[in-house]
Amino acid sequence: MRTEAEIRDQYEYLCEQxxxxxxxxxxxxxxxxxxxxxxxxxxxxEHI
Incomplete structure (x- = not known):
C-alpha cells in the first residue's frame, strides 16, 4: 500500500500533467x- 505522501506526489504530478x-x-x-x-x-x- 502506498503512503499518503506518495499519493499526494502522484496527485500533484497528474495536476501538472x-x-x-x-x-x-x-x-x-x-x-x-x-x-x-x-x-x-x-x-x-484517509482523513475522514
Missing amino acids: LESEEMRHDRVRMLFTHYRRALGWVLEE
Whole structure:
C-alpha cells in the first residue's frame, strides 16, 4: 500500500500533467482526470 505522501506526489504530478500542452488530447485528459479524481477520493477517505 502506498503512503499518503506518495499519493499526494502522484496527485500533484497528474495536476501538472493535465495543465501541460502535451496532454491536450481529449482521451488522455479524460483518463488523467478520472485517475486524479480517484486519488483525491483516496486522500479524502484517509482523513475522514
